[in-house]
Amino acid sequence: MTLIGWLQILLFFAAVLALTKPVGLYLFHVFESPTQPLPRVLGPVERVLLRLCGVDRAREQTWGRYTAALLAFSAMSVVGLYVLQRLQHVLPFNPQHLPAVGPALAFNTAASFTSNTNWQSYAGESTMSYATQMVGLTWQNFASAAAGMGVALALARGLTRRPGPDGHKTLGNFWVDLVRGTLYVLLPLSFLVALFFVSQGVLQNLSPYHPVTTVEGVKQTLAFGPVASQEAIKMLGTNGGGFFNANSAHPFENPTPLTNFVQLLLIFVIPAGLTHTYGKMTGDTKQGWALFAAMSVLFLVGAGASYAAESHANPALASAHVLQDGNLEGKEARFGVAASTLFATVTTDASCGAVNSMHDSFTALGGLVPLVNMQLGEVIFGGVGAGLYGILVMAVLAVFIAGLMVGRTPEFLGKKIEAREMKLAMLYVLVFPLVALGLSAVGAVLPQGTSSLNNAGPHGLSEILYAYTSGVANNGSAFAGLNANTSFWNISLGMAMLAGRFLMMVPVLALAGSLVGKKVVPPGPGTFPTQGVLFTGLLVSVVVIVGALTFFPALSLGPIVEHFLGAAGKVY
Numbered sequence: 001m002t003l004i005g006w007l008q009i010l011l012f013f014a015a016v017l018a019l020t021k022p023v024g025l026y027l028f029h030v031f032e033s034p035t036q037p038l039p040r041v042l043g044p045v046e047r048v049l050l051r052l053c054g055v056d057r058a059r060e061q062t063w064g065r066y067t068a069a070l071l072a073f074s075a076m077s078v079v080g081l082y083v084l085q086r087l088q089h090v091l092p093f094n095p096q097h098l099p100a101v102g103p104a105l106a107f108n109t110a111a112s113f114t115s116n117t118n119w120q121s122y123a124g125e126s127t128m129s130y131a132t133q134m135v136g137l138t139w140q141n142f143a144s145a146a147a148g149m150g151v152a153l154a155l156a157r158g159l160t161r162r163p164g165p166d167g168h169k170t171l172g173n174f175w176v177d178l179v180r181g182t183l184y185v186l187l188p189l190s191f192l193v194a195l196f197f198v199s200q201g202v203l204q205n206l207s208p209y210h211p212v213t214t215v216e217g218v219k220q221t222l223a224f225g226p227v228a229s230q231e232a233i234k235m236l237g238t239n240g241g242g243f244f245n246a247n248s249a250h251p252f253e254n255p256t257p258l259t260n261f262v263q264l265l266l267i268f269v270i271p272a273g274l275t276h277t278y279g280k281m282t283g284d285t286k287q288g289w290a291l292f293a294a295m296s297v298l299f300l301v302g303a304g305a306s307y308a309a310e311s312h313a314n315p316a317l318a319s320a321h322v323l324q325d326g327n328l329e330g331k332e333a334r335f336g337v338a339a340s341t342l343f344a345t346v347t348t349d350a351s352c353g354a355v356n357s358m359h360d361s362f363t364a365l366g367g368l369v370p371l372v373n374m375q376l377g378e379v380i381f382g383g384v385g386a387g388l389y390g391i392l393v394m395a396v397l398a399v400f401i402a403g404l405m406v407g408r409t410p411e412f413l414g415k416k417i418e419a420r421e422m423k424l425a426m427l428y429v430l431v432f433p434l435v436a437l438g439l440s441a442v443g444a445v446l447p448q449g450t451s452s453l454n455n456a457g458p459h460g461l462s463e464i465l466y467a468y469t470s471g472v473a474n475n476g477s478a479f480a481g482l483n484a485n486t487s488f489w490n491i492s493l494g495m496a497m498l499a500g501r502f503l504m505m506v507p508v509l510a511l512a513g514s515l516v517g518k519k520v521v522p523p524g525p526g527t528f529p530t531q532g533v534l535f536t537g538l539l540v541s542v543v544v545i546v547g548a549l550t551f552f553p554a555l556s557l558g559p560i561v562e563h564f565l566g567a568a569g570k571v572y
Contacts, residue, residue, distance in 0.1 A: 098127065108489075113239070151386075207225075309366035330358030353477040364559045432472055433550040467489070
């Protein structure tokens, strides 16, 4: 560990903190103000798009209609992306004449990008044509991120709104949220970021791949393509799917330390800003800062733990008497240990999944941190939208526990938390471990699962656990020590990603629908405050306890026992 390494982490956090309020205010202006930014420029575009889709901006939806619109749109997205991959060999913009994607892999990829997971069982430059990359994958990066923002805003509206005078309990309009999130937020920011990336050396062209001969006389092929445009939304939308197989470790995707820092900021900027948007919606910005504080504590602890772990020597190399200055195995030499561990922490905190190093090569404890980050429920800033609605569900659990401790009916923002709300919150919490641990158990015993492993013992179990955790958490990163491009893994991971996205979104929207109809009770002497240090501490404790109690037994058999075996000189 070095002072410069710690300064990198603190500088990054300071930049996120500085951007949270202005980004949050802009998002509030986009989604909750009567007039949106640049009304003369973007306003007519919004009206035309909604008119073409037959959507009335003034007509809001109940939670049931909002959910139906979300599910219908997502289902059509899966089908459309699947068909595009299966037909890419007959479509234009395929200069390498890449063949059609196989059925199982096409399903996996369609489920992956529609669910904002972007798990990749393939090498992008040798599998997907330019048409598939641009029309299919990049489009889904925008659409899935905008859909996530819509669900988060729907839950925030459920908490902050009162029933209308006509008795209707509406949460907004999914199609309006989808269009505004794309048009006012994701598109303009991605355009500016893509220009910046091009200026730094990120590729953006439609040229065929170029054969070259190295100085040593080795012939190889340089892959080209529209990289910068996908790279921008890949980070901003917390998608993570790389144009190249090496993802953000590839110099054509992430050429300089400056682009590395900007990519990290892009991952956190919208999830962090949404906490301030939520505070503005409540009428008390301290409510948003309390959520931000809880997320920040969990982030800083994870970043520090990962950096400390990777600053120690790799046990496998130490046993071979190799001199080491930290664990450089699997790290990109341009970034080193500090920037690599910070990237690994940020990308698994925010369900992004982009990587600039090989997580499979981290030490046991260094690899434990990204795994735990995902298993805490995508609440440490989390994905675009998913982080806010995840932490709000945990906040509902926290105020319920606080109410039990003082013998008072729990209240959140003046609305009573009763049996229905707790059932929905617990359904949301239980879906994650049920799917992730259940599929991990199946993958660990069936030959179709274990035959893909490249490692035995606890590390092999960690690879299986990481894969399904990443899928259900809609993260998309991997230990990469297993071959996931088989029918078993493609189908099972595809189902895991869809379950982790939509089986968790539905209870969130149902919770929003239940809360929006409740009357607001004025705060009294026994009301538990939800905007101070005490609430932040309780919220952090609930997040950690729920994750620890659920996943600790599995972690004990994987990375934890691997750490002790490594300390004893036994390395798998």
